[in-house]
Amino acid sequence: xxxDTPVTAALARLLRLPFWLFARRxxxxxxxxxxxxxxxxSQVMLATPLLAVLSEAFPDARIDWAVSExxxxxxxxxxRLTELLPxxxxxxxxxxxxxVNALIALIRHEGYDTCFIPSRSSLLAYIAWRAGIPQRIxxxxxxxxxxxxxxxxxxxxxxxEADVYLALAQAIAVxxxxxxxxxxxxxxxxxxxxxxVTARLVEDVDWLGEEPLVLMHPGGGxxxxxxxxxxxxxxxxxxRLGNHLARTFNARIILVGAAAxxxxxxxxxxxxxxxxxxxxxxxxxxxxxxxxxxxxLYIGNDAGPTHIAAAIGCPTLAIFxxxxxxxxxxxxxxxxxxxxxxxxxNEVFSWADGVSTEEAIAAAxxxxxxx
Numbered sequence: 001x002x003x004d005t006p007v008t009a010a011l012a013r014l015l016r017l018p019f020w021l022f023a024r025r026x027x028x029x030x031x032x033x034x035x036x037x038x039x040x041x042s043q044v045m046l047a048t049p050l051l052a053v054l055s056e057a058f059p060d061a062r063i064d065w066a067v068s069e070x071x072x073x074x075x076x077x078x079x080r081l082t083e084l085l086p087x088x089x090x091x092x093x094x095x096x097x098x099x100v101n102a103l104i105a106l107i108r109h110e111g112y113d114t115c116f117i118p119s120r121s122s123l124l125a126y127i128a129w130r131a132g133i134p135q136r137i138x139x140x141x142x143x144x145x146x147x148x149x150x151x152x153x154x155x156x157x158x159x160x161e162a163d164v165y166l167a168l169a170q171a172i173a174v175x176x177x178x179x180x181x182x183x184x185x186x187x188x189x190x191x192x193x194x195x196x197v198t199a200r201l202v203e204d205v206d207w208l209g210e211e212p213l214v215l216m217h218p219g220g221g222x223x224x225x226x227x228x229x230x231x232x233x234x235x236x237x238x239x240r241l242g243n244h245l246a247r248t249f250n251a252r253i254i255l256v257g258a259a260a261x262x263x264x265x266x267x268x269x270x271x272x273x274x275x276x277x278x279x280x281x282x283x284x285x286x287x288x289x290x291x292x293x294x295x296x297l298y299i300g301n302d303a304g305p306t307h308i309a310a311a312i313g314c315p316t317l318a319i320f321x322x323x324x325x326x327x328x329x330x331x332x333x334x335x336x337x338x339x340x341x342x343x344x345x346n347e348v349f350s351w352a353d354g355v356s357t358e359e360a361i362a363a364a365x366x367x368x369x370x371x
Contacts, residue, residue, distance in 0.1 A: 027150060027172045030058055030114035030135065034107065035065045036124050037117070038087040040223040041285070041304025044071040045185050045311060046162045046331055047118045048078070050169060052182040054116065055080040057174045061114075066107065070223060073285035074304065077188040085110070089123070100127060107131035118165035120144045137168050162331035185311035185331050189293065193286035201294070205252065205277055212251040212296040212368060215314075216242055218268050219261030219280070220303025230349055231301050233319045235264060237357045239271035241299065244361050246274035249368055251296070254279055256288055256305070297367055299360070302328060310337050315367040319360060322349040338363045 033054060037047045044067060055063060065075055066087040075081060087103055089095045100123070108131045115128040117138030128136045129147035140151030154167040166183055201207045218238045221231035245251040253274065255265040259281035269276050283291070289308050292298055298309035299317045302325070310316040310330030316337040318330055325339035340355045340363055 027135065027137075030061050032110070032112050032114070033058070033061050033063045034085070034110070034112040034115045034128075034133065035063065035118070036087070036107075036115055036128055036138075037119055038066060038068045038089055038124075039071050040068070041071045041074045042302070042307050042328065043161065044074045045187070045304060045307035046328070047165050048075065048186045048311070049162050049183040049331060050116065050118055050165045051075075051078070051080055052184070052186055053166065053169045053174055053178055056178050056182050057169065064110065064112070066103070071304075074187065074308065077190045077286065078186065079188060080186075089127075103127060104130045107133070116168050117145070117148070118168060122146060137172060139164065139168070159326055160331060161328055184333055184335075185307060187289050187308045187311040189289035189312075190286045193284070194290040194293070197283075197287050197290040197294070200279075201291075205254065207252055209294075212245075212249050213254065213294065214242070214245050214249075214251045214297045214299065214364075214368075215254050215256050215291060215295045215309070216268070217256050217261075217298070217300035217303070217305050219257040219264050220301040220305065222260065223304075228322065230322050230351075231303065231320075232264070233301055233321065233355065233360075234351050235268045236271055237355075237360065238268045238299075240357045241360050241364065242268070242272050242276065243274055244357075245297075245364060245368070246272075246276075248365075251368075253277070254291070254295075256280060256283070256291070297364060299364065306330060310335050317360065317363050317367060319355050321351060321354050336367060338367060 037044055062082045064083040065081055066085040068088055072084060085106060089099050104127055112133045114135040115133040117124050117128060120139050120141040122144045125145050125147040136148045137150040138145045138148040140153055145151040150171060152167050152171040154164045158164050158167055216238055218235055221228045242253045246253055253276045255268060255278045257265050257280035262281045265278050265280035269278050288305055289312055292309040292312040292314040295314050298314045300306035302320050302323045306318045307330050310332045318339045320341035325341055329339040330337050340359055342355050
């Protein structure tokens, strides 16, 4: 099993010394860049502001991304990228040295001159070094960036993950105007998915745009690295919220989610007293993004699809439980979004102390109001 532990972190701090003494070098303009950020959808989405800024700062450079199959759809159609390298090293219990060495060989074969590593990972630092990439710019937190040629410690006031990742661009003196203009999440649905969604809305939903279209994603909290089902707002609250929006705004409600979310969306649909369309398990992230382009509101938990909805520009209500929106909320500074979280009195999180249906109704009503 390959994972960062207190022991490996301490070892990484010791290994940092020779790199600090002998591997430092002035930053030079890159020609072929690799972003090494394998997992997961939400974290990859929060690294797209860094991609956008690098693309604008170095317009003549080629940029590739090493990403897992799980997170690949988040950037599959991003026009700023030339190639996506398979990097199935995200789940510690499933990662072997054979997997690591295969990725090292693949990266070395591509001949990158620069690598950006927006992760706190000794393993990813090791991979970039062993792949022979001359410039390695990455996060250096608790010793985990031991092999970086430019080890970046984010500023103390950089709390949000996207701001932490953008610290890599700041460390190489990217123009602050580029950071301000392009430093936001991006998602690009493929044209084929736009066409497919248009057909489904007309043929399956019979929606022509007369009523507000509301998407609800009650799932999330599961990925190859961890499972946090506590992130899921209670199903009965989704049902009550959907009923209210349908009755008050004459909204058409579509439930969305992955195949694993189908039992949950079926439960939500069963508790609702108004007509609802259940599309869970019938579309990928590209089609979901295309659906968000025409929807009037998206409601979801702290999960990758919520970041995609916000990146598209769909008015987004993100409901947080144990996680913090100030750290992992949708990063769209100018977007129409509301992140709800209530601090409970108990140390152990419980939805009994979490966001209420009434709070969500008030936020959804604000987002559905004309801009």
